Amino acid sequence: MKFGLNVEKSSQGSFWPSIIVASFACFGGILYGYDTGSISGIIAMDHFKRVFATNQDASGNPFLTSSQKSLIVSILSAGTTIGSFSMSFVGEIFGRRINLIIGCGVFALGVALQSAASAIPLFAVGRFFAGLGLGFISAVVPLYQSEAAPKWIRGSIVSGYQWAITIGLLIASIVNNSTQHRTDTGAYRIPIGVQFAWGLILAGGMAILPESPRYFVKKGMLEEARKSLGRLSALPPDHEFVSEQLLEIRANYEYELSFGSTSFIHCFTNEGRQLYRLVVVTTVQALQQLSGINFIFYYGTDFFQKSGITDPFIIGLITNIVNVVMTPPGMYAVERIGRRRLLLVGAIGMCSAEYIVAIVGVSVSSVVSNKVLIAFVCMYISFFASTWGPVAWVVTGETFSLRTRSKSVALCTMSNWIWNFGIGFATPYMVDSGPGNANLGPKVFFIWGTFCLIAIVFVYLFVFETKGLALEEVDELYEKVSSARQSSSFVPTHVLTEDAKNAEGIVDAEKLRGVEVEHV
Known part of the structure; x- marks a missing residue:
C-alpha cells in the first residue's frame, strides 16, 4: 500500500x-x-x-x-x-x-x-x-x-x-x-x-x-521496447520482470492483430466494441x-x-x-x-x-x-x-x-x-x-x-x-x-497472459505461472 x-x-x-x-x-x-x-x-x-x-x-x-x-x-x-x-x-x-x-x-x-x-x-x-x-x-x-x-x-x-x-x-x-x-x-x-x-x-x-514501450511494440521495435521498460522500472533490460512485461504487451497486441490490420476506419467498427467506446468517450469530452x-x-x-x-x-x-x-x-x-x-x-x-x-x-x-x-x-x-x-x-x-x-x-x-x-x-x-x-x-x-x-x-x-x-x-x-x-x-481473468504461452522470441511463458504481472 x-x-x-x-x-x-x-x-x-x-x-x-x-x-x-x-x-x-x-x-x-x-x-x-x-x-x-x-x-x-x-x-x-x-x-x-x-x-x-x-x-x-x-x-x-x-x-x-x-x-x-x-x-x-x-x-x-x-x-x-x-x-x-x-x-x-x-x-x-x-x-x-x-x-x-x-x-x-x-x-x-x-x-x-x-x-x-x-x-x-x-x-x-x-x-x-x-x-x-x-x-x-x-x-x-x-x-x-x-x-x-x-x-x-x-x-x-x-x-x-x-x-x-x-x-x-x-x-x-x-x-x-x-x-x-x-x-x-x-x-x-x-x-x-x-x-x-x-x-x-x-x-x-x-x-x-523514454518513449512509450507500447509504441515500440506496435512498431515491432522489441529491443527498444525492452530498453524503455527497463528505464521505466529501474531494471536492466534483460531482467526477468522486464521480459514478463514485454511478453504481456506483445501478446495483447498480437491478439488484437489477429483480427486483421488496423486502419482509421477500425475506430468506427464494433469489433471489440470500438465504436461504443468511441461514442462514450467523445460524449464524455463533449x-x-x-x-x-x-x-x-x-x-x-x-x-x-x-x-x-x-x-x-x-x-x-x-x-x-x-x-x-x-x-x-x-x-x-x-x-x-x-x-x-x-x-x-x-x-x-x-x-x-x-x-x-x-x-x-x-x-x-x-x-x-x-x-x-x-x-x-x-x-x-x-x-x-x-x-x-x-x-x-x-x-x-x-x-x-x-x-x-x-x-x-x-x-x-x-x-x-x-x-x-x-x-x-x-x-x-x-x-x-x-x-x-x-x-x-x-x-x-x-x-x-x-x-x-x-x-x-x-x-x-x-x-x-x-x-x-x-x-x-x-x-x-x-x-x-x-x-x-x-x-x-468485473474481475479480470488474465486470459491474455495464459494465451501468450505460445508467443515466441521474448521469454518462456511458463515463468508467468503464479505471477501477477504489473503493467507499466
Missing part, C-alpha cells in the same frame, strides 16, 4: 521512474491552462483594448465587439481541433515523445506571432498556430501517460494533467493581475511571452525521457466542455466585470485558486472511489450549483447577490475540479485497445476542442447585450446546468468503470460485460 493506493505486490525494481516520466508529461497541461487563463484577462485589459479595439463607446472608451472577442478566443480552439485530429493520422509515425516536441515548436511559433501583433488579424493567426501546437500536445499527453504509468496509480497520474491545467490557469491569473495596470504593450505582451518558458521546459524534458467550465475561464473576468463586481481580476484569481486546490482530492479519489462514481457525483454537484447561480443572477442585483453568485461559482468549480476535470482525461486515456488507441484518443480530444471552439465562439453572442446578441447574462447557467443533468443520465447508463485494470484488461472488460452498471464488479 502506497499513499492509500493498491500497489502490485509482485512489482519489482522501482515504480518511481515510470511515475516521474508520466507525471512530467503533465506539464503539457500548463501550456493549455496558462493560455486559456491568460486570454480571459488580456481581452479585459484597458491597454489591449486601446491597441486592438476598433470601436468606442459613447464616452470614447475603446471596446471589443462580441465578434472580435469571439474570434480572438475561439480561433485557438479551431487550431487545437485540427491539431488533435491530425494526431489520428500522424500520431504513430514519430512516436509520443517526438510529437510532443513538435507540438511545443508549433506552439512557440504561435506565441511569437501573438507577441509581435498590433492588430487582430495577426494576433488571431498566432492564436491559431498556438492552438495547433496545443492540439498535438493535448492528444498525446494522456496517451503517453497511460502507456508509461503503473496501473495502480495510472488514474491519479493522468488526472495530474488536469491539475497542471488548473495550475496554468492560476499562474496566468497572477501574471495578468500583475500587469493589467501597465500603460504600455507589456500589459499583454508579458503574459503572452511567458508561454515560451512552458514550451521550452516540456520540449527539453521530453528530449531526454459534456465536460458543455458543463460551462470554459465560460468561466475564457470570459470570467469580463462576466464578473459586467455583473457589477468591483474587482473582477481578484475574483478570477480566487476561482483559479479554488480550481487548483480542489483538483488533488479528485486525483486521489479516482483510484479509491473510481471513475464512474466520481463523474456521477460531480455532475450532480455542478448541476445544483449552476442552477443556483442562474436563479440568483436573474432574481436580484445587490452586493449580497453578487457574493452568493461568486460563492456558488466557486462551488461549481470545486465539483468540476475534483471530478469531471481530471476524470474525463483518465477515461479518455485508458478506454481504447492498443491498435486503435492513438487514433481514438486523438478523435476524443478533437471532440473536446470542437465543443471548446463552439462555446468560445458562441458565448459572447449568448451573454452580451446589444443588437444581434441574446443578452442572457447569468441565465446562461441554466443551459450549463441542463447539460450537467444530461451528464448524470449518460454516465449512469453508458460509462464503464476501469479502476484498477491494466490497459490490456480493459479490452476483456468490454468483451465480457454488456452493461456499464455491471462494470464495477
Whole structure:
C-alpha cells in the first residue's frame, strides 16, 4: 500500500521512474491552462483594448465587439481541433515523445506571432498556430501517460494533467493581475511571452525521457521496447520482470492483430466494441466542455466585470485558486472511489450549483447577490475540479485497445476542442447585450446546468468503470460485460497472459505461472 493506493505486490525494481516520466508529461497541461487563463484577462485589459479595439463607446472608451472577442478566443480552439485530429493520422509515425516536441515548436511559433501583433488579424493567426501546437500536445499527453504509468496509480497520474491545467490557469491569473495596470504593450505582451518558458521546459524534458514501450511494440521495435521498460522500472533490460512485461504487451497486441490490420476506419467498427467506446468517450469530452467550465475561464473576468463586481481580476484569481486546490482530492479519489462514481457525483454537484447561480443572477442585483453568485461559482468549480476535470482525461486515456488507441484518443480530444471552439465562439453572442446578441447574462447557467443533468443520465447508463485494470484488461472488460452498471464488479481473468504461452522470441511463458504481472 502506497499513499492509500493498491500497489502490485509482485512489482519489482522501482515504480518511481515510470511515475516521474508520466507525471512530467503533465506539464503539457500548463501550456493549455496558462493560455486559456491568460486570454480571459488580456481581452479585459484597458491597454489591449486601446491597441486592438476598433470601436468606442459613447464616452470614447475603446471596446471589443462580441465578434472580435469571439474570434480572438475561439480561433485557438479551431487550431487545437485540427491539431488533435491530425494526431489520428500522424500520431504513430514519430512516436509520443517526438510529437510532443513538435507540438511545443508549433506552439512557440504561435506565441511569437501573438507577441509581435498590433492588430487582430495577426494576433488571431498566432492564436491559431498556438492552438495547433496545443492540439498535438493535448492528444498525446494522456496517451503517453497511460502507456508509461503503473496501473495502480495510472488514474491519479493522468488526472495530474488536469491539475497542471488548473495550475496554468492560476499562474496566468497572477501574471495578468500583475500587469493589467501597465500603460504600455507589456500589459499583454508579458503574459503572452511567458508561454515560451512552458514550451521550452516540456520540449527539453521530453528530449531526454523514454518513449512509450507500447509504441515500440506496435512498431515491432522489441529491443527498444525492452530498453524503455527497463528505464521505466529501474531494471536492466534483460531482467526477468522486464521480459514478463514485454511478453504481456506483445501478446495483447498480437491478439488484437489477429483480427486483421488496423486502419482509421477500425475506430468506427464494433469489433471489440470500438465504436461504443468511441461514442462514450467523445460524449464524455463533449459534456465536460458543455458543463460551462470554459465560460468561466475564457470570459470570467469580463462576466464578473459586467455583473457589477468591483474587482473582477481578484475574483478570477480566487476561482483559479479554488480550481487548483480542489483538483488533488479528485486525483486521489479516482483510484479509491473510481471513475464512474466520481463523474456521477460531480455532475450532480455542478448541476445544483449552476442552477443556483442562474436563479440568483436573474432574481436580484445587490452586493449580497453578487457574493452568493461568486460563492456558488466557486462551488461549481470545486465539483468540476475534483471530478469531471481530471476524470474525463483518465477515461479518455485508458478506454481504447492498443491498435486503435492513438487514433481514438486523438478523435476524443478533437471532440473536446470542437465543443471548446463552439462555446468560445458562441458565448459572447449568448451573454452580451446589444443588437444581434441574446443578452442572457447569468441565465446562461441554466443551459450549463441542463447539460450537467444530461451528464448524470449518460454516465449512469453508458460509462464503464476501469479502476484498477491494466490497459490490456480493459479490452476483456468490454468483451465480457454488456452493461456499464455491471462494470464495477468485473474481475479480470488474465486470459491474455495464459494465451501468450505460445508467443515466441521474448521469454518462456511458463515463468508467468503464479505471477501477477504489473503493467507499466
